[in-house]
Amino acid sequence: MHPGLSPATLLTVERLLLSLALLVSTSCDHSKPPAKERTEQISALSEFEVVPPDASEADHAVAAVPRTQDPRVKKTEGEWSKLLPELVFRVTRLGETEPRFTGEMYRSAEPGRYQCACCETVIFSSNDKYASETGWPTFSQPVTADVIWTKEEAGAFRRRVAVACSACDAHLGHVFNDGPLPQGTRYSINASALKFLPNEAESAQAIQAIQSAKD
Numbered sequence: 001m002h003p004g005l006s007p008a009t010l011l012t013v014e015r016l017l018l019s020l021a022l023l024v025s026t027s028c029d030h031s032k033p034p035a036k037e038r039t040e041q042i043s044a045l046s047e048f049e050v051v052p053p054d055a056s057e058a059d060h061a062v063a064a065v066p067r068t069q070d071p072r073v074k075k076t077e078g079e080w081s082k083l084l085p086e087l088v089f090r091v092t093r094l095g096e097t098e099p100r101f102t103g104e105m106y107r108s109a110e111p112g113r114y115q116c117a118c119c120e121t122v123i124f125s126s127n128d129k130y131a132s133e134t135g136w137p138t139f140s141q142p143v144t145a146d147v148i149w150t151k152e153e154a155g156a157f158r159r160r161v162a163v164a165c166s167a168c169d170a171h172l173g174h175v176f177n178d179g180p181l182p183q184g185t186r187y188s189i190n191a192s193a194l195k196f197l198p199n200e201a202e203s204a205q206a207i208q209a210i211q212s213a214k215d
Helices: 007-027 055-060 077-083 086-092 200-214
Strands: 112-116 122-125 148-154 159-165 171-176 186-189 194-198
Touching: 077 086, 086 171, 122 186, 122 194, 148 171
Parallel strands: none
Antiparallel strands: 112 122, 112 194, 148 159, 159 171, 171 186
C-alpha cells in the first residue's frame, strides 16, 4: 500500500489507470471494421456492368462476314437514344453486353420469331433456339444469312466476332463455332437487342398438347 493513500483512493487510481490503458489500446488498433453484409438487390436494368469477354472465346471465333449493302434504317445516335430504352440503346447502339442470366428470353421455349429491337426485322426463329447455359438467348443460325452481318472485334487476349442487324446496324451479340451440328455455330444474343413475336397458332397447339397429356 502506498504511504499516505487510503484503500479507496488506491482503488480509484487503479481504475483510472485501467481505463487509460484500454483507451490507448483501442486507439492503436488500425484494423478495418467488418464489412456490412449487403442485403439489397440492385436491378440490372438501371446501371449494369459490361460483361467482359472470356479469353477462352478466342478458340471459338468464326470468320467475319462484312456487310454488303447500306442499312435501310438510318438514324443518328441522338434519335436512337430518344426512341429506345436505356438498356436497349446501350446494347444495340453502343455495343455493350447485358448481364448474363437476366434477359426475359433466356429460357423461353415459346414458339415464335425474334425481331431486332430497333427496326423489328426478323432475325431468328424459335426453331433454331437452344439452351447453351451461357446466360444469353442462343441460336444455331439466323432465319436467313442476309439479315445479319458480322465484324471482328480484336483485343489483347481474344478475338470475337460481333453480330449486327443488316437493316439498321444494331449490335445484337456474338457468334462462335462451338454450336450444335450440323450448323456448328452459336449465336449468343443479348435479350435486350430482341423483340419476341409469338406464333399464336403454334402456342395454342402446344398448350392443347400439354393439357391433353395431363388428361
